[in-house]
Amino acid sequence: MAAGISLHPSDVPPDLFFLFSSPPLSSSSRVSDLVPSQPVSSSESDSVLYLPSKPVSVAPLNGDPASVATSPSSSPPEKPASWASNFKPPLKNLVKVGSPIMSPDGIPQIQAPDSIVLKPAQTWKNHIVAYFHGKPPSPAKIFSDLNPIWGLKGHISIKHYSPGVFLILIPNLETRNWVLDVGFWHSGNCSITVTPWESHSSIRKMKLVHAPVWVLFRRVPRELWSEVGFSTIASAVGIPVHTEFPNIKPYSNGVVKLRVVIELAKKRANT
Secondary structure: OOOOOOOOOOOOOHHHHHHOOOOOOOHHHOHHHHOOOOOOOHHHHOOOOOOOOOEEEOOOEOOEHHHOOEEEOOOOOOOOOOHHHHOOOOOOOOOOOOOOEEOOOOOEEOOOOHHHHOOOHHHHOOEEEEEEEOOOOOHHHHHHHHHHHHOOOOOOEEEEEEOOEEEEEOOOHHHHHHHHHHOEEEEOOEEEEEEEOOOOOOOOOOOOOEEEEEEEEOOOOHHHOOHHHHHHHHOOOOEEEEEOOOOOOOOOOOOEEEEEEEEOOOOOOOO
């Protein structure tokens, strides 16, 4: 093939040429350029490509048909179609994304980045991200535990995202906000931390460091039976969140249940 005419990118292995179509010949690489202007020897003719020019008819001289001759056309010859144009162009609408890693048993694995998995924002806009701490139950078990609570105004839908992480659809906005306000749930023998889904979310398995728990306080003095007093005694345990009921009941036996965020690794008293 003449120099300067390349049908494939130079960095493509030969066994992948079928992925690329042959580009059309440029004006600088006409077929006439491939025909040698000087005669060549018989030894050279074995490696040189000759293309016959198109014969044209010439008007007979003096009306004598025998005097009809042919001569090369002065117009440039037509460009031949590329070899790839003889076939239906391949449907190449996919690209290679990333490289796989080999599992211990020799199976190639590849993980799609979050930017691809979560790209269609409209698909996930009503979902929350549920991080399971421990071995999560099956999606059927999760549905049976949470749908009676979260699905009162529309059934929830559960999609497994990665080990320990699920995307859960809660169609009702009021219920979804309530679930996020509580923030900490349980299903089976697993605790769950829920967060809102966002288009720029980077979803990874979450390490459980803090957790909201209910703490029962006894023998609370009458002087501390108020929101400020409850905040004071709960601060000795962790971060106060809220009382059991919106309205504080009148003082009775000095027992109150408060929701407090505690640091799980921190040592606490037995009683």
